[in-house]
Amino acid sequence: METPASSPAKPESPRPRALFLTLTLLTGALNAIGFLALGGVFVSVMTANLALVGIAVGGSDPDLARNSVVALAGYIAGVLLGARYGERCERRNRPGVRTLLGSELLLLCGVLAGWLVSDGSPAAHLRTVLLGTAALAMGCQSATIRAAAPPEVSTTYMTGLLTTVLADLLARRRPDWDRAALLAAIPAGAALGALVVGTARTAAPLLPVVLVAAALTLSGGGPGAPGRADPG
Structure with a gap:
């Protein structure tokens, strides 16, 4: 029988589960767009970016170093x-959480506007600005989830969650399908992001805007809202 210590903190209703899943899809999509079109780095996976800084220094690649640092x-x-x-x-x-999500929406709308102005092919200086803005949005999302979600939920970095899922599997504990869904949402979102970059590049950043707008709607008050969505 599972002990309380091994039982995950879970959302209380379908609405917060949908909110966290939507934000995780957004993370996957925006990381794919950033990697494929904004300089070959990630906008939420900072462990990877730290490694890329070292790779850039060791390989004398100033562009990769700059993008990673941005x-x-x-x-x-x-x-x-x-x-x-x-x-x-x-x-x-x-x-506070709805305001933070609203700020993330404004930042991603800024990314979309800059992208549209350049017809989906921003020059190097604009690409750097868009990359920094997208990463700023992801940092804001991480702070949002820290305020809104149970302690073990993340929508922007998954290494710890993957480790927990594998440890539970090794211990033959009951599968936590909420965690599994969040893990699956990252590659699913990345696949969507890669698809829009490949097939509708000019409008690619519209996908993250739509997803964060959906998350903002899901974060609304009421009985289905996340238990900590309004941290005050």
């Missing part, structure tokens, strides 16, 4: 700003 800086800024705002909302007993 993604790292954008993500860190998003986490710090989002966490700071969430803490202020908590102290003042005010809702």
Whole structure:
């Protein structure tokens, strides 16, 4: 019989599950777009980007080094700003998560606007700006989920979640399908992102905008809203 310590913290209703799944699909899609069209780096996988910085230095690749550092800086800024705002909302007993998701939506709309202006082929300087903005949005999302989700839920980095799922499997515990769905959402979102880059490149960043707009709708108040969606 499973002990309480091994039981995962889980969303309480279908709506938060759908919210976290939608945001994870968004992460996969935006990472694919960033990797394929914004400089060969990731906008939420900072472990990989740290490794890419080392690879760039060792291989004397200044473009890869610059892109990796831009993604790292954008993500860190998003986490710090989002966490700071969430803490202020908590102290003042005010809702914060919907505002953070709204900020992420505005950032991704900015990415889409810059992308459309350049007809899907931004010049190097604009590509750097779009990459940093996308990473900033992902950092903001990480701060949002830290405020809204159970402690073991993540929508932007999956190494810890994958480790937990494999440990549970090895211990022959009952499968946690919510965790499995989140893991599956990353490659599914990445496949969608790669598909739109390959078939509708000019409108590719519209996919993340649609997904974060859907997440913002799902985050609305009411009995189906996430238990910590309004951290104040």
